[in-house]
Amino acid sequence: MADPIELTPDYYLSNFHALVDFVMARYANLLSDAERFFYDQFRGLTPDSQRLYVRLLSRKGVPSSRGALFRQHKLRYSEIADLTAAVDELIAIELLQRNPSLPLAEILPLFTKSELFASSPEPLPKSLKRPDLEHALLELDCAQIRRTLIREEPCLAVQAAEHFETFKLLFFGNLNQDLTDYVLRDLGLFRYEQYPLEQAQLPFQSRAQIEQHLCYYDCLREAECALTAGVDEITTLAARLPAGIEGDSTLHRRLDRLRLTLARQLERLDALGDADHLYRQCSHPPARERRARIAVATGDTTTALALCADILAAPHHEAERAFAESFGYRTAKKTGCTDGWMAPRRHRAPAETVALPQTPERVETIAANHLVHQAPGNQCFYVENSLFNGVLGLFIWDILFAPVPGAFFNPFQMAPSDFRTPDFYPQRRAAFEQRLAALDRDELNEYVWRHYREKWGIANPLVHWEALPESLLSLALERISTEHWRALFRRLLSDIAHHRSGLPDLILFPAAGGFELVEVKGPGDRLQQNQQRWLTYFAQHQIPHRVLHVEWQP
Structure with missing residues (x-):
């Protein structure tokens, strides 16, 4: 810094x-x-x-x-x-x-x-x-x-x-x-x-593009009043939204976000037809989910099931797929015909319950100390979302900041503008696939340590520098296999906006070797959906994991 x-x-x-x-x-x-x-x-x-x-x-x-x-x-x-x-x-x-x-x-x-x-x-x-x-x-x-x-x-x-x-x-x-x-x-x-920041890579390439962005912000400023006014004001504002510019995914995402907000309010006002009309103009989640719910509310289960099938054929992310599996099965069950629909199965992660003395420290720290003292030589770190995101950020640093057209507006961005969007991976697919295909321990170490030393303190949306001490980084790179790193990187990159959170609290490095990811749950705490999806993924890829439930000793 x-x-x-x-x-x-x-x-x-x-x-x-x-x-x-x-x-x-x-x-x-x-x-x-x-x-x-x-x-x-x-x-x-x-x-x-x-x-x-x-x-x-x-x-x-x-x-x-x-x-x-x-x-x-x-x-x-x-x-x-x-x-x-x-x-x-x-x-x-x-x-x-x-x-x-x-x-x-x-x-x-x-x-x-x-x-x-x-x-x-x-x-x-x-x-x-x-x-x-x-x-x-x-x-x-x-x-x-x-x-x-x-x-x-x-x-x-x-x-x-x-x-x-x-x-x-x-x-x-x-x-x-x-x-x-x-x-x-x-x-x-x-x-x-x-x-x-060369001319060819700049996001704005025409005056019409600028005018449409300015029009969008004019509509956004008026949205608050329209949302509290009523159906006519909302539909009038929606009709004024610009059409969008081919190739401008940023504008497209912003228009979708505003349409989704307007449509959701139309739903609350029971203007379901108007809401469905707006959702049809959106290509981002949860548009198909909301349309399926509207179809069920209006008695059109055939359309609802067709929408769920469309989602399952091409889901935008895992949460959308999970909705389609659950909602589709429940809807089919109500019709009395579940052909082609199965009840979703939930992975039950290995779990252990321990009773520990309560101290002023956070429950994750108490659990980490417990795991360390289970065997001489154990090492345990509180990492949550910082370790795997951080190693990925170091591994792909040069790709993350590559001059993709439209990614950078000015010299003061800690991430490309599409970083948290569905376009992030496809825009760099070839570079990511080449990097992942060639992944081996030597290459991973070379990229991570070079960027760790050359880039220390520079803003990166994946890297929390203070949470990546060299001792943790060394153990993680030594103990975690390249197959596991590749699996972790692939899931993170497939939907970075949703998958960069929900990772386990602790990583345990037993004295005997290897590693284990440990999700800690204190009294009354339950697994969140994004955490459950990560645990399911760990099971599919044989990544060691468990849930540690902590109860307080009397």
Whole structure:
């Protein structure tokens, strides 16, 4: 991890420059005339004006129809020498607007309750709560109240923020991140892998693609209101969603996620036909599951069973397959004909129950100490999800950060953008298959130890550095066979979003050799479904495992 450094007072301006310059250098041909003009205007400002504009862009402000609102007299920034001059320069080129013409309702939130009471042309009860106070003022002489509020207190509206939204989208790939990412880098909290960002690999390749992403985020902002409004508002919003761009799997996933949310609310509102219509437009889980449930709810068991059969023929992940097996069998059983449907079988993992004295330590630590003391020379580590994910991350480090088209938006990603998606493995299938096919102990050791020493401290979504001491890594690489590593890697890679969790708590290295994975369950604790699926997989591949149930001694 990099050594922390002291940030300059206007560190945010350097970060802003880096962001907009990055976008201009790579996407200038995809920007609109207004967006390029915005960039040129900003770059031509004096440093103080640039600092003030970035400060205001980064703050929330009071939302209004003319941009985020701020009270000029409330602005205090030690690094801005002449704030008044900065405001005037920004107003002159229309990046700020002073006292914009706005309905009084949009101005009132800028002021305190005491200021609002003072602005009233007639006395109002001091017991009024803020919503009631604002309502009372709106029923009085709005023009007089407005003049009173802004007479000595000019308000400023930030302009052209929508252009910066486009820059943010192109840099981060979304509108959820902000310049904080830079701060974490500058403070030394994160170090990032270096990967190429050439034009051919960039995620955005057309203006139409940008417009569709921006349209998606507009719809996402409106979704909360639509979800609480009713069926008509939800279906209207769904109809406004963009169609998607061929080859843009990121946009496709986001649209699916929003459609699934809208459809699920339609289900709750008993608009099952509208919900089913939306689910049909989704290609990601749980769309087929929800359609099967809707079909049963409407008495159409034939469609429900057909959907379950479709899932079993091509499941997206194990959880979806488990649903189809269980729901399909239950549905077929209700029809009185279970031909072709079998009751799901659950693997019963080897289990042991021990009574141990309760101490302030966590139950996994108590269990690990118990296993260590069972025989001289035993070693036991609390690893949960860190060991196998970490070794995989070290083994495939170069593939993970390979320049796959659309995987990296900017230099500050700890993972490719498709890492937690169904596209992650297929996009790199050839490289993964070649690596796994050639896997032997020497190669595994070579990749893991080289990356462990060369990449220490660099952010990797699979590697938790502090949880991988050399002693643990050495034992794991020595004791676990390449066949078992290959089986573990294959399951992790097949659905990394779901399979990277649910792994056993402990790994035991008996003095006599070998290893064993131990899932610890304290009093009242039960196996979760993802844990059960891992235990079933261990049984299929002869990976030593058991469940250790801990009870407290009286």
